[in-house]
Amino acid sequence: MTSIQSSSKKRKNKGLGDNNKRKKKHQDLSDVRKLGEQLLSSRAHINNLPLLLNFLDLKSSYPREFLLESLLSLQSFFTPLLPQLPSSSAKPTEDPESIYQTWVRSKFDDFVQCLIQLALSPSLDEEALREVVMDTLMECVKVGNAGTFHSSIYHKFIHSLVYSTEEYDTLLNLLVTKYFKYIDVRYFTYISLEKITRTLDVKDCQANYSPDTDPESANTKLESPARASGQLLVCNIHHVISKIPPLEQLGENSEYEMWNGSGVFSKEGKTKSKKTKGTEEKQGEVKKSSNDVASSANISKKMKLKFSKAWMSFLRLPLPIDVYKEVLVALHQTVIPYLSNPILLCDFLTRSYDIGGVISVMALSSLFVLMTEHGLEYPNLYVKLYALLEPSIFIAKHRAKFFQLLDSCLKSPLLPAYLAASFAKKLSRLALTVPPSGGLVIIALIHNLLRRHPSINCLVHQEDDGETETVKSGIDHFNNEETDLLKTNAMRSSLWEIDTLRHHYCPPVSRFVLSLENDLTVRSKTTEVAIKDFSSGSYATIFKEEIRRRVKQVPLAFNKTTPTSLFSETDFAGWIFQSSDC
Template sequence: MAKSKRERDTVKEVRRLGGELLSSRDHINNLPLLLSYISLSSPPQHVLESLLSLQSFFTTVLPHLPSPSSSKSPNDPDSIYSTWLRAKFDDFVRSMIRVVVSPQSQEPLREIVLDAIMDFVRLGNVGRFNSSIYHRLLHTIIVQSTAPVEFVADLLASKYLNYIDVRYFTYICLEKLCRTFKADNTFGDKTRMADSDNDGLSRTSTEVLIHKIHYVISHIPQEGPGEKSEYEMWSGSGDHKKNSDLPKDDTKQLKTNKHSINVLSAATISKKMKLKFTKAWISFLRLPLTSDVYKEVLVTLHQAVIPYFSNPIMLSDFLTRSYDIGGVVSVMALSSLFILMTQHGLEYPDFYEKLYELLVPSIFMAKHRAKFFELLDSCLKSPLLPAYLAAAFAKRLSRLALTTPPSGALIIIALIHNLLRRHPSINCLVHREDVYENAKNDSKAEEIAESADDTVSGTTMSSRKPGIDHFNNKESKPIKSNAMGSSLWEIDTLRHHYCQPVSRFVMSLVNDLTVRAKTTEMNVKDFSSGSYATIFGDEIRRRIKQVPVAFYKATPTSLFSESEFAGWSFKYEESNETTSEVGERNSLNMFEENDQIHVKRQRTECS
C-alpha cells in the first residue's frame, strides 16, 4: 500500500512538472527532471506521463531549434538557449530509443514510445522527413541492441513502412549499415558508432547483425504499380506546415536546400525507389551471410527481390556462384537463375551441365524438390534442346528410377514422358533391343561424343557388344555420357514394380506414346510433391471394380501348391520300418559294399 501510494504521488508530481513546463518558460528547469523519468528503471506510468509532457513541449519549440550542424554566435543568449534545448532534445530522443529497443520495457509502452519517435521523424526537420532521427533508431535496433529485432521491426512494417518515404529512407539506412560492415568486418568492437557515448547498449556479433539486417530488409512491404499507398508519405510532403507559416530563416533554407520538399515529393521518391532498393539489397548480398540466412535469401529471391530490381542482371554473379556450390544451395538458386535466363537474357553456357549434376538420389528427399522438378521440366521444354542433351537427361532420370522411392519413380515417368513427346529425335531409346545393330542410326551423336574426346567411357563402335548398356552414369558431362547409344530399359523394369501405381503409370506411358494424337504432356506439378502418404491416400480413394477376397474353400494341406512348382513333388512317403531298422539295414549294405571292394582288390593283386 505504501509503495502504491508513493507511485501515485510520483505520477502526480511528474504531471505537475509537465504542466508547469508547458505553461511558462520560467519553469524550463523542469525539463531535466522530466527527462530523468525516461529511463528503463522508471515505472511505465512515470515514463508515460513524462513522455506526454515532453512530446508536447518539443513539438512546439522544435521548428525554432537550430540544426546540429548550424553555427551561431556563442555569446547570444537566445543561441545558447536554443543550443541547450537541442542538446536536451537529442537526449530525449536517445532515451526514447533505449526504451523502444529494450526487452525489459512492456510492449504497449514500447509501441507508444515508437509512435512518439516517428512523430518527431515527421515533424523534426521543418516539415520534411527527419532521416537523422530515423537512422539513429535503425542503427540502435540493428547494431547496438542485443535484443531480438522482430518486435520493433514488425511494428515498423505494420504501421509505418507502408509510407513511401519511410521505405525510401529505410533502404538508405540499410545500405549505409551494410557498407559500414563491409568496410570493417569487426562491427562489434572497432567500428565507431554514431552514438559514441556509453549508453549501456552492447554491440552485437556478426551473425546476429546479419540476421537483423535480413529480417528488416525482408519484411519491408512492396507495393506494385497503381497501388494507393505508393504515393502516401509519412512526412506529408509539406502539407503539415505551409512554407508561409515558417520563420524566414527556415523558409530560406527550404528554398536553398537541394533536398527540399519539392525535390523529395512522392513522385520523385517513387522514381528513385527501385534504385535505393537495388543498392540496399546488393550491399546486403555482399556481406558474409550465414548459412541459414543464405538459404532464406535464395528461397525468396525470385519472388521478393528480382521483380523490384532496377536491373536484375546485377544478381547474376551472386546466383551463378550459388548455383556452382552444388547440393541444396544449387536447387534453391535454380528458380532465380532460370528467371534471369528466360526473362532478362542472361547467358550461362554451363547451366545444363550443372543441372545434370543435380540429378542424384538425394534430390528426391530434398525439402524443395517440388519446385525443383517443376523447374527441371520447364528447363527441358525448349524445342532447341540438342538430342544428346535430351537423351542424357532421360537416361539419367531412368537410371535414378531404379533406386528412388515410388513417389520419385512417378515423377521420373512424367518427366520422361514429356521429354519423349517434346523431342522425337530420342524416340530411338524407347525400344532398342540391340545397341550394336542400331548404332549406325546414332552416328551424328557419336561424332559429337568423339569430338569431345571421350576418354572416360573408353568405348568405340568396334568394341561394343550386344546386350551391354554403354551409358556412363558416372560421367558429369551429358555430351560424354553415350546416352544416344543406350535405351530406356530401366523404365521397362518398372512394369513389375512392387508399387502398383508405378506399374500402372508405366503402362499408361506406353499407351500414350503409341497414340500421340490423343494425349498431351503431363503436369509434373501433380506428382512433384508426392510421398508414401499421398500414394496411399490415392489408393484407398481409388474405385476398384473387382476386389480380391482372401479365403479358402478347403483347409490347405501344404504351404505351396503343386502348380507353383511344376515338376516338383512335396509328398511324404510312409514306411513301416522304424528308425533303428533303417539304420541297421544301411550299415549292412555299407559293410557288404566294403567286402566286395576288398575281394576285388585281392584278385587284382594276385593276378
C-alpha cells in the same frame, strides 16, 4: 506478552508506512504532472526539462505512470520548438538566445536517445506503453528536421534496432503494421540499411564455410564472440529488410501515402510545378492528372533504386546458412521483380548455383527467371542441372519446384538430341533406385521429353545395328558417371530401365508407365503431362490416392481347411524342410 505487543506495533507501523508510500506516490505523480505544466507555461521553469528526462530511465525505480506522464509533457514541449531548433552539430554564438536554443537541442537529442532505448528495452513489458514510445519517436522523425522528415533520427533508430541483441519482433511488427505503409518511411529504411551494410566489417560477419563448398556439410560453429555478433547482425538486417513490403503492392496509379507530406519526394514535384505553372493554368484539370502520374512514376523509380542498393549491399555480405537459404527461396518472388536492374544478381546466383547440393536447387528458380525474362546467358546451366540429378534430390524439401523448373528447362524444341537423350537416360537410370513417388515424376518427365523431341524416340526401341554379341552380352553404352553430355553415349543406349517399371511393386508406377507405350511422336493425339501433379509426391500421397480408388475386382484366396503351415509341400517341389532339432 511483550513480543505480541511489539509484533502488533510493527504491523501497525508497516500499515502506516504503506499508506505513506501510497500518498507519496500520489503526490509524486502530481508533482511530475506539475513539472510538465510549469515547463509548458514559461521559460522560467526550463530547469524542469532535465528533471523530466530522468523519469524516462528504466533503471530507476519510478512507477510506469511517471514515465508516461513525463513522456507526454516532453513531447508537448519539444514538438512546437523542433522547426526552430538548430542542428545537433551547430555551435552556439555568444547570443543568449543561441545558447539557449543549442542547450534545448542537446536535451532533445537526449530525449530521442531515451525514446530509442525505451522502444528496444526488454524491460518495457507493457505493449501499449511501447506503442506510445514508438509513436512519440516517429513524431520526432516527422517534424524534427525543420518540419521535414528527420532521416538522422530515423537512422539512429534503425541502427539501434539492427544492432540490438534482444528480441525485437514485437517492435518490428509494430513498425511493419503502422509505419511501413508510408512510402517515405520505407525509402529511408532502405537508405539506413544500405549505410549499415556498407560500414560492416566483412571479417566479423564471415561464416566458417567456403563459398565453393556445400554449406549443408560445412562446419558452422562460430570461433569468437565478435564473429557471433557479426552473424547476428546479418540475421537482423535480413529480418528487417525482408519485412518491408514492395512498392508495387500499392498499384502503379495509387496515391502513395507519406508520413511527412513535405518529404523527399515532394521537392522535385515542387520544382516541376513552378516550371509548368502557367501551362497548368491553361490546360486545367487534364494537365494536373498527367502530372500526378509522372509523380507516381518518379516515386517508383526512386524506390527501386534504393531497394536495389539496399539488397545488393546485403547480398555482398557473407550470409549464414539459414539466412542464405531463406534468401534463395524467396529471391525470385520478393526481390527480382522490384530491382532496377535484375541482371545485378547474376554473380550472386551463378556463384550459388555452382555450390551444388540443395543450394543449387534453391538458386535455380531465380537463375531461370533471369534467363527467361531478362536475357541472361548461362552456358553451363544444363551441365550443372545434369549434375543435380541424384537420388537425394527425390527426397529434398524443395523437390517440387526443382522438377517443375527441370521440365521447363527441357521444354525448348531446339535442344540438341544428345542433350535430351542424356537427361532421359539419366532419369531412367535413377528410376531403379528412387522411391515410388520419384518413379512417377521420372515417367512424367520422360513422357514430355519423348513428346517434345522426336529424335530421341529411338531410345524406346533401339534397333540392332549388327552388334549382336554386344547386345546379347547386355552391355549398356550409356556412361552414367560421365559429366560431359557429349560423351555419355546416351543415343546408343535404350530406356530398358523404364521397361522394368512394368513390374514395379507399386501399382501406380506400373500403371503409369503404360502411358509411354503410346506413339508420342503424334503430337496431335497426345498431351504433355503436368509435372506439378507428381512433383510433390510421397508415400503418403500415393497411399491416400490408392485408398480413394474404387476397385472393381479384388483377388481373393480361400482355404477349405485351416492351414497348418505357411507354405505347402507343393509350393516348393523337391525341397525338404527340416528343423534343427532333427
